[in-house]
Amino acid sequence: MTSSYRINYQLRAHKRDPLIEFIKGLLLTPFVLHAKPRKPVIAPPTVPVTGELTNRRGSSGNNGSDDEKNDYQEEEKPMVDANLQRYLEIMKSVEVMIEEHRRKALKGVPEHSRLHRIVPSVASFFTPLPLEAAFLVANAKHSIAARRFVPPSFNDIRRVLNTAQVMAIAPTLRLITFDGDMTLYDDGTSFTENSPLIPLLIALMRAGLHVAIVTAAGYPGDAVKYEERLAGLLRRFDMEKLSEKLLERFYVLGGECNYLFRCGWKQNEAGQSVVGLTYIQPESYQPDEMLAWKHEDIQELLDVAEENLKRSVASMNLKALVLRKSRAVGIIPSDTGIKIAREQLDECVLSTQQRLLEYQQMSADTKPAIPFCVFNGGNDVFVDIGNKLIGVQVLQNYLGAAPGATLHVGDQFLSTGNDFATRSSCCTLWIISPEETEGVLKELAPLLPAESE
Ligand SMILES: [Mg+2]
Numbered sequence: 001m002t003s004s005y006r007i008n009y010q011l012r013a014h015k016r017d018p019l020i021e022f023i024k025g026l027l028l029t030p031f032v033l034h035a036k037p038r039k040p041v042i043a044p045p046t047v048p049v050t051g052e053l054t055n056r057r058g059s060s061g062n063n064g065s066d067d068e069k070n071d072y073q074e075e076e077k078p079m080v081d082a083n084l085q086r087y088l089e090i091m092k093s094v095e096v097m098i099e100e101h102r103r104k105a106l107k108g109v110p111e112h113s114r115l116h117r118i119v120p121s122v123a124s125f126f127t128p129l130p131l132e133a134a135f136l137v138a139n140a141k142h143s144i145a146a147r148r149f150v151p152p153s154f155n156d157i158r159r160v161l162n163t164a165q166v167m168a169i170a171p172t173l174r175l176i177t178f179d180g181d182m183t184l185y186d187d188g189t190s191f192t193e194n195s196p197l198i199p200l201l202i203a204l205m206r207a208g209l210h211v212a213i214v215t216a217a218g219y220p221g222d223a224v225k226y227e228e229r230l231a232g233l234l235r236r237f238d239m240e241k242l243s244e245k246l247l248e249r250f251y252v253l254g255g256e257c258n259y260l261f262r263c264g265w266k267q268n269e270a271g272q273s274v275v276g277l278t279y280i281q282p283e284s285y286q287p288d289e290m291l292a293w294k295h296e297d298i299q300e301l302l303d304v305a306e307e308n309l310k311r312s313v314a315s316m317n318l319k320a321l322v323l324r325k326s327r328a329v330g331i332i333p334s335d336t337g338i339k340i341a342r343e344q345l346d347e348c349v350l351s352t353q354q355r356l357l358e359y360q361q362m363s364a365d366t367k368p369a370i371p372f373c374v375f376n377g378g379n380d381v382f383v384d385i386g387n388k389l390i391g392v393q394v395l396q397n398y399l400g401a402a403p404g405a406t407l408h409v410g411d412q413f414l415s416t417g418n419d420f421a422t423r424s425s426c427c428t429l430w431i432i433s434p435e436e437t438e439g440v441l442k443e444l445a446p447l448l449p450a451e452s453e
Contacts, residue, residue, distance in 0.1 A: 017413065018119045020157045023094055030086035031151040084145035087152070091131040091160070098129050123423040126404040127168040134164035137443075155432075162429045162440055165407070169427050170447035175401035176204060177253075177392055177426075179410035179419050180215035180229070183437050187378050193232035197434060200441040201233070202240065205249045207448040210399045214391045214408070216377065216384055216418055218255030218328050223277040226252050226261060230277075237263070238275040251399075252277055256373055256384045256418065257391035258327050260285055260398075285398045290390065297367050298385050301356065302329045305374070305383040308355040312348040320380075330382030340379055348381040349374050349416045356383070375418035382418075389421035396425065403427070409437055 101113035102125050115122055138160045139145055144152050181187045184197055191198075204211050219225035227234060230252065237247060250263035261277035268274045282291065306322060306329045313320050313331055319338045320331040331348065333340060353374045360369045373387035388408070396406055406426035410419030413430040422428055431437050 017154075017158075018121050019123075020154055020161070022119050023090075023157050024152060024154060026090045026094070027087055027152040027157075030083055030090070034083050034086065035145075035148045035151075084139060087139075087145055088132050088135060091135045095129060095131040098125050098131075101125060102128065124403075126402075126406075126427050127165070127172075129161065129164040130167050131160060131164050134160045134167060137163050158430050162431070163443060165427055165429055166440055166444045167447065169404070169407055170444055171449065172405045173209060173407055173444075173448070174405040175210045175212065175395060175399055175407070175426075177212045177214045177395065177406070177408045177422075178437070179388075179408075179412065180213055180217060182378060182411040182433060183409055183431060184213065184434055186434065190228065191230045191233040193235050195232060195434070196438050197441065198233055198236045200438065200445060201250075202237075202242070202246075203445050204441070204448075205242075205246050207445075207450075208249075209448075210249050210251065210395075210401065212251040212253055212395055214253045214256070214388055214395070214422075216254075216256055216328075216373075216375070216382060218258060218325055218384065220255070220326050221259055221279050223261055223279050226254060226277055234263070234275045234277075242275070247275060251395065253391050253395060255327055255386070256388050257290070257386040257394055258282075258384075260394070285394060287394070287397070290386070290394075292368075293370050293385070294367075297370055298327060301359070301370055301372060301385070302327075302383065304359045305329050305352055305356055305372075308352045309348060309381065309383070312351055316344050316347065318344060327385040328382055330377075330380055332380045342376070345376040345379075345381050346416055349376050352381070352383060373418050373421065374416075375412060376416045377412075377418075384418070387421045388418055389425055392422045392425050409440065 097113070097115040101110060101115040101122065104110050104113040104116075105124060110116055110124070135144075138156060142156060142159075144156055178184050181189075185191050185195065201211055213230070217226075217229065237250075244265055247263045247265065252261040252263075253259070254261070260280045260282075262280055263275065263277055265273050266276045266278065268276070302324065306324060309322055309329065309331050312318070313322065318331070318340055319334045320340060321334045323330050323332055356372060356374065371386055371390060373384045375382060375384075388410075392406060392408055395401070396403070403426050407429060408419065408422040408426050409429045409431060410422070411417075411430070411432055412419040413423070413428065414420065419428070419430075429440050431440060
């Protein structure tokens with residue numbers, strides 16, 4: 001099928017978030033109508049003006065015609081107040097639309113909501129979102145309403161949504177899950193001991209929350225590999241002498257949803273007590289559908305993905321290597337320092353997604369479709385068996401947390417990212433760096449119920 005819609009989708013949809021674009025469009029109207037540039041200050045003339053000049057500008061010191069006056073904002077404060085008021089009205093309206101969408105969803109007909117009609121791809125909302133209150137917080141930090149040349153941006157709205165989500169979920173939060181790369185630490189690096197996120201994670205555990213890292217990094221059943229990636233964090237847990245009860249609230253789920261580890265004290269090779277991770281056998285937490293995935297079906301799916309990735313590497317002449325694991329296949333730069341362009345990574349993702357969906361459609365009569373996830377990891381592309389939606393659901397069932405009491409924090413929420421899938425099963429925060437994760441956790445911490453240990 002070739003149509004303008006499809007071309008548009010291939011070119012743009014994977015780089016856009018429809019709800020954020022919708023809100024951005026609404027806020028643009030008051031910005032255009034009311035956030036006019038400041039009236040220029042005309043210094044009093046220091047030399048006698050000619051009669052001609054006096055006549056042209058007017059004798060009363062008025063510096064322009066009525067038309068020219070309308071080009072500018074006369075007063076500073078009223079502009080900010082009026083603009084803020086209009087932005088707040090819009091945020092309140094969206095808040096009300098989300099509430100209506102939630103009511104319709106509870107009745108089983110989310111497609112009847114006004115929001116769904118305007119933004120058909122809108123996800124589920126598991127809590128209300130106090131957008132008006134959140135906008136005030138964001139405005140205090142980023143002076144959104146005072147800006148005359150830069151309208152409310154994608155990032156402004158993303159942060160407002162995060163703040164609203166934090167405000168709404170704090171009283172009922174039970175499980176908080178984090179992506180790894182770019183959420184807790186920089187791409188491909190490890191958790192360092194001096195990360196400012198560590199005291200914040202410990203505070204979450206002390207407040208009685210279950211904390212889990214749900215990461216694409218897949219090392220089948222290998223606790224040591226995950227312990228290496230999280231060495232700084234585990235060492236700090238050790239130094240803080242956290243109790244076993246507290247450590248049991250911390251989990252790592254690797255390979256999107258495939259390998260679960262629990263934190264706790266254990267003996268190292270020298271017989272010393274250290275904080276580490278213990279592998280949990282899949283039978284004790286994976287649902288029957290997951291346990292039914294057949295090894296040969298997984299390998300066949302990965303074969304198809306690998307073939308497509310190899311073709312993409314060859315056709316775009318990428319300096320990349322194909323890496324095959326037991327439940328994943330991907331491409332990584334062939335040398336350190338090589339950066340693959342985002343467009344090329346997205347091309348690999350979209351073409352592989354398409355190829356795998358076609359493959360599953362063709363073999364639908366002979367084998368069950370195994371869930372998979374193809375994503376742009378920033379400087380690599382991976383196809384993983386399973387996805388973070390299943391990962392979050394596995395943890396929700398294992399730890400007893402409802403979607404409205406679960407929060408996933410990640411940086412890959414475009415449709416080519418692997419955090420995107422979690423939106424169907426829990427509340428989410430879309431951050432773009434470990435620094436922003438620190439920011440949202442600092443907003444969350446004071447709103448949590450008193451520490452229970
Ligand atoms: Mg990430």
